[in-house]
Amino acid sequence: MSLRFAVFGSPVRHSLSPRIHAAFAAQCGIALEYVAVDVTPEQFPAVLARFHAEGGCGANVTLPLKELAATQVQAMDSAADRAGAVNTLIRREQGWDGANTDGFGFIADLRRLGVRLNGARVVVLGAGGAARGVVGPLLDAGVSQVSVVNRSLERAQALASRMGDARLAALPISRVDELAVPDLLVNALSVGHAGSAPVWPDALCSNRTIAYDLSYGKAASGFLGWAQAAGAFATHDGLGMLVEQAAEAFALWHGWRPDSVAVLAELRQRLAQPE
Numbered sequence: 001m002s003l004r005f006a007v008f009g010s011p012v013r014h015s016l017s018p019r020i021h022a023a024f025a026a027q028c029g030i031a032l033e034y035v036a037v038d039v040t041p042e043q044f045p046a047v048l049a050r051f052h053a054e055g056g057c058g059a060n061v062t063l064p065l066k067e068l069a070a071t072q073v074q075a076m077d078s079a080a081d082r083a084g085a086v087n088t089l090i091r092r093e094q095g096w097d098g099a100n101t102d103g104f105g106f107i108a109d110l111r112r113l114g115v116r117l118n119g120a121r122v123v124v125l126g127a128g129g130a131a132r133g134v135v136g137p138l139l140d141a142g143v144s145q146v147s148v149v150n151r152s153l154e155r156a157q158a159l160a161s162r163m164g165d166a167r168l169a170a171l172p173i174s175r176v177d178e179l180a181v182p183d184l185l186v187n188a189l190s191v192g193h194a195g196s197a198p199v200w201p202d203a204l205c206s207n208r209t210i211a212y213d214l215s216y217g218k219a220a221s222g223f224l225g226w227a228q229a230a231g232a233f234a235t236h237d238g239l240g241m242l243v244e245q246a247a248e249a250f251a252l253w254h255g256w257r258p259d260s261v262a263v264l265a266e267l268r269q270r271l272a273q274p275e
Helices: 017-028 044-053 078-083 102-112 129-140 153-163 173-178 218-229 239-254 260-272
Strands: 003-009 032-038 058-061 088-092 095-099 121-125 145-150 168-172 184-187 210-213 234-236
Touching: 003 017, 003 044, 017 032, 017 239, 017 260, 044 095, 058 239, 078 095, 078 102, 078 129, 078 153, 088 239, 102 129, 102 239, 121 129, 129 145, 129 153, 145 153, 145 173, 153 168, 168 173, 184 218, 210 218, 218 234, 239 260
Parallel strands: 003 032, 003 058, 121 145, 121 184, 145 168, 184 210, 210 234
Antiparallel strands: 058 088, 088 095
């Protein structure tokens, strides 16, 4: 009998998570069913409770549900508690425990790419669940400054307050032109999934800036295209982060760490093929 897992989000039909976890399961001979479930925030608590009642073993959570998921668990690991956002659910007898593997996946991918973090100046665009998962690990990696830019200054300030680190500053989008050119520019906004992207001042990029979008594929193309045109030193999408955070979640569920490198290479090859 297959173990049942899912990824919850909206939109989620594009998700590569089912393919990733199927590949991980094949590596270690685990029989599992992993499906993508499109669910609104209003529907999520009831759908999650039903998934548990029907024997669901674990789940991933993506936009726009990560912060809401933190209110649906009985306990959280330190990363999820720090972020106030959950992207991984682990079944317990009476409900779910929550974890956040986004930061692990993000830092692992940056290190794979050879991105220097110690002493780096970082700008993060967005203050939602995705941003919450990566800001703390960036601070832990020794960056010198993180500026969180968001349309709602209050949300950016709430994130900065939650982290309680003097290296973290919150700014509204209207003041983005005041920022010094960052070494690392991270797009944590979800607008790319709707086929659009804000137009940022070219001054946010220089030939020393590495631009990284937490999304991948078409959702990342607008931001990364702008960054390339603005002269960024390098641009990267979040496919590597997706695979690495999935590997960490897989290890939490099954006690076995899969080969993420092989799966990432297969996905890169597949995405490069014309549709």
